Amino acid sequence: MLQNLRLNKKLLRELDYVAIIFAICIVIFGCINIYSATNKDYGFYYLKLQVAWLILGLIMVYVLLALDYMLIENYAVIIYWAGVILLLINDFSVLGSSANGANSWIKIGSFGIQPSEFAKIGMIIMLAKKLDEMEGRINDPKNLFELMFYAAVPMILIVIQPDMGMTMVSFFIVLGIFYCIGLDSKIIIGGMTSVLLLVVGVWNSPIMKTYWKGRLTSFLSPEKNALGSGLQLIQSKIAIGSGGILGRGFGKGVQFNSVPENHTDFIFAVLSEEWGLIGALILILLYGIIIYRLIKIAKESKDIFGTVICVGFISNLLFSIMQNIGMTMGLMPITGITLPFMSYGGSSLLTGFMALGLVLNVGMRRKKINF
DSSP: OOGGGOOOHHHHTTSOHHHHHHHHHHHHHHHHHHHHHHHHHHTTHHHHHHHHHHHHHHHHHHHHHHSOHHHHHHTHHHHHHHHHHHHHHHHHSTTEEEETTEEEEEEETTEEEOHHHHHHHHHHHHHHHHHHHTTTOTTSHHHHHHHHHHHHHHHHHHHHTTOHHHHHHHHHHHHHHHHHHTOOHHHHHHHHHHHHHHHHHHHTSTTSOHHHHHHHHTTTOGGGGTTTTTHHHHHHHHHHHHTTTTOSOTTOOOGGGGSTTTTTTTHHHHHHHHHHHHHHHHHHHHHHHHHHHHHHHHHHOSSHHHHHHHHHHHHHHHHHHHHHHHHHTTSSOOOSOOOTTTSOOHHHHHHHHHHHHHHHHHHHTSSOOOO
């Protein structure tokens, strides 16, 4: 069994080391900011947890690299429905736990996981498998409806929570996959119109709590409720602005202490105050290089399954980065989306490395290796 998890040297030569090294650099940068944000009240607690998740994430990357991704395709159905079952347990059992207005966690004692993070990966793998079987014929009505079914099941269960942030991420993952595979533009426009109508319906339904409505719209005019739903954004903008060009320096930031969720969703406020515009640009540059390398892998993939895996993760990465950074500056609605590889969060970091491992697997096996 252990021999099956050994990586051949010829395969390792094809590994994109730049992408994995830069991802680790972002996590380390995140750990520094997480410690700065939490050490006053919690000491090394959150830092040690994040490092533990980093180690576990790298172990998962190794395991995934050791397995041919075509083997993973054989288990796509099991992986997908396992994610759906986790969402069902989360939504309809006593194990479901609420955080920030959304019932989006399964908790057993002090241990908790976010099922939607894992279901998201399952959805990407399932769509990749189906498109591979369909040979990319996405404009065939029967094929399209089948793909929409597999995309809709987890998304509906996420809407029920209601986790609007993860719903948005899932939607843009599906949109990115469908667009890159060649879905007719008229269908895309019609689909987005339908989604807009659905959003309006959900917005005016009992599913959407007043808390969430205020949270999502507060970015338009946070000053109207400066002590309520607008507080987080106002404090975040103050922290970001106070960092200036060069930042105040590690451990010298003070404004971010007034930002709720400063070590998770609003870690960018901590980074910007202590490292300034230069630190923020360095982070964005690292993200840009990783995304460029992943796009290159997607283009060179030897099959549709590998291409869709790559496109799904790239779409997830792109939207999450834009949404998270945008919401901390008042450019996007405030949702519970973490900054990939930067924010504190076990489920987010672990699934981020799992997805990265799958994409690197595709790149490593993009051509036949003669042993």
